[in-house]
Amino acid sequence: MPECPSCGKQAETGANFCSRCGARIAEAEAPNPSLEGLIADFRSRLPDAPQNADLHYNLALAYSRQGSLGLAIEEMKIVIRLSPDFAEAFYQLGLLYRQSGGREEARAAFRQAIEIEADPRYSVFLNSDF
Numbered sequence: 001m002p003e004c005p006s007c008g009k010q011a012e013t014g015a016n017f018c019s020r021c022g023a024r025i026a027e028a029e030a031p032n033p034s035l036e037g038l039i040a041d042f043r044s045r046l047p048d049a050p051q052n053a054d055l056h057y058n059l060a061l062a063y064s065r066q067g068s069l070g071l072a073i074e075e076m077k078i079v080i081r082l083s084p085d086f087a088e089a090f091y092q093l094g095l096l097y098r099q100s101g102g103r104e105e106a107r108a109a110f111r112q113a114i115e116i117e118a119d120p121r122y123s124v125f126l127n128s129d130f
Contacts, residue, residue: 038062053083060092069100087117098125 011018011025018025042059049055060075076093079086094109106125113122 032066035062035066039066051082053079053086053089056082057086057089057092060096064092064096069096072096073100085116087113087119087122090116091119091122094122094125 009018015025039059039062042055042062045052045055046059056075056078060072060079063069063072063075073093073096076089076096079089080093083089090109090113094106094113097103097106097109110122110126113119114126
């Protein structure tokens with residue numbers, strides 16, 4: 001049985017997404033030219049809009065999808081600095097830390113998301129051992 005790369009739950013054979021967290025479950029993918037093009041586009045727009053939290057957020061998500069977790073984490077930190085009340089950014093940062101093995105950092109990010117917004121998704125991993 002495959003294991004979810006995000007939460008570690010055993011997934012059913014042939015499942016494309018985790019039933020617990022919704023993460024994609026798949027073999028390593030070949031480089032995606034469309035995704036690489038998106039990243040290049042977002043990066044090219046940053047010099048003209050360095051304070052645009054949405055642009056940094058989208059770049060972080062694209063880096064995450066590409067598997068560049070370190071870059072995704074750095075971009076998500078920028079989003080949080082620019083928009084400190086953006087609960088979803090803290091949640092996404094928690095997921096990124098979780099994927100990269102930063103358990104305590106992940107929990108701290110999930111707690112911050114919950115403090116900002118009481119969305120039940122934000123507490124799913126808070127008490128898990130991941």
